[in-house]
Amino acid sequence: MRFKSQKIAFWFFAVCMLLLILQVTYGFIMGFARIGMDGLHDFIPFNAARATHTNLLVVWLLTGFMGAAYYIIPEEADRELHMPQLAWVQLISWVVVGVIAIVGFHFNWWEGRKFLEIPRPLDYLVVVNVLLFLYLIGMTIWNAKKHSTTQLVLFFGLFCAALLYLPGMIYFDNQTLDSYFRWWVVHLWVEGVWELIMGAILAFLLIKLTGVDREVVEKWLYVIVGLTFLSGILGTGHHYYWIGTPKYWLMVGGIFSALEPLAFLGMALWAINMYRKKGKDHPNKLALYWTLGCAIMSFVGAGFLGFAHTWPQVNKWTHGTLITAMHGHMAFWGAYGMLVFAVIAYALPQLTGRKLFNNLSGYLAFWSANIGMVGMTGALAVAGITQVYLERKLGLDFLAAQKETEVHFIGMMLAALLFTFGVILFIYDFIRHGKPNDEAIVAATSAE
């Protein structure tokens, strides 16, 4: 850490960990409901648990991105954050809005559109909050002495993410259009602008951890985000096959979404090659594990498992089944969950001055979380294939087919237990680092 104002990032990361634990709790509520243990049905029906699970996911990831931005931008811009007190205002109001939304879900107060359940009045508050966030990091960059590619790509990604939230706030009484523009948020986020955020954060981490020349890292960053938009924008069409939109989307969506894994493959090859070319051995091996792990797992979860069901001929059968949930878990975890973990693993020792990397609990956290997630994905895959075969191919009744998936959900929850064990270990290490302090500030030359 080089600037006092970077310390705010720590509190964003702390909130992030708290929300993750809550998200996992709600995951288990749904998992139990799926094996017939729905004792909470009267208080937390499945739809409330699900809205909470997925919204907490999106919120903890965004909180992590914001923390990352507050850490990275001052360092890249080589100056203190613009008005750091306002960053506190932003954090607190963000948490307040989030808590109201989550509590509201339990009282049937929501918008009822998948992933965009936050009710309209709160949407406006989210917009104001994000504008404040963009203002703070925007002004920091504006007044900077240097403008690195990494910080520009990061800002551009965050800015577009904010912009793309708006189409989700328009009301349509036509279900097809409702869905059409819902994807402008959901798809163009995770398979578009969030990849810019991911690329920029990975670039920052790779520069710090491998010591490879900034020019080389950033050149390939441009190529990767170029590939992202080349495939991802028209790739939105893979959600426009069956919702009432014209037939040409079958071809447009099929071809361009099939190219999307290239961006993730690029990300993985880029990270591995930069590591191979490393000019130094950074002592924080754990941060390197999470960084390279993120680049690789995102290719598996998003690239490979996304590709598996993106062709119209396959998607016709798997659309809206547990196959989608299988891909959703590994993709979100591999690309964005691990990204936030990577930033935290790198930034915590810097923020607190306690160099607790490379201890056993850190590695154990990494391996059990990832092996747990692979197990969860495997169980969901088998459940999904069972569902597609029985319900879609044979025409069995929905509930009868679901009965056959229960055993796989027992397996899924066992794997989820391992995953959760990893997350808890990670948080245990987080807490052991203690609070950020000014003694951790070091001069530019020895910072890295």
Added chain:
Amino acid sequence: MLSKSQARAFFLGGTFLFSAAFLILTVDTLRQNPTRTKEQNMSAAARAGKLIWEKNNCMGCHTLLGEGAYYAPDLTKIVQQKGAEYLKVFLTDPQAMYPGQRRMVKYNFTDQEKEQVIAFLEWVGNIDTNNWPPKPNIEPPATGNTVALALPAEKPEKYTQLCMACHKLGGTGGVVGPALDGVGKKYDAEYLDRWLKDPPSVKAGTTMPKLPLTDNERQELVRFLASLK
């Protein structure tokens, strides 16, 4: 070798080009939308139904057009498959229709609200979805009553409204319960009467629901079932 400024040009150029293509296709999609979704058939009731659908986050358990949650069945074609009358009975008390099964929330909808939700789902069912959901294309293993038998011409009204949603007869109908072909050979009228009156009292733990039928309707159904030989 590729230079950094070339890489940047690739990024900016690609972004501009593909965003433009996406916007053009969006304009065309909007242009075709009223025809493909048969927007002229969207009644005031259907619009109101969409609001009820969203207000209660039905998508948090169900999928519609294949989007939503995977806990409960896809409802895209539900009105076309099961009929409005059945759905009215179902929505009055969802748990009674599937006793002992995965639970839906019991909403206390008024008759008008039920009609609005059904109108919305019916409108969605008529959207041109490029033939989604696909028809099952593998023959299920044979299960008992599958021999095609001569069908009596007249089906009681309640049979088409309620029973068809779950039972197949002569190859048409739902798949929740067993096919009813030849059921008159299996059971006599007295048994069928007791069964329709209160299934759980005949067979504990059964998943066949107790349906709201008047005595007349029940007797008509029993005569009909008993004739299926």
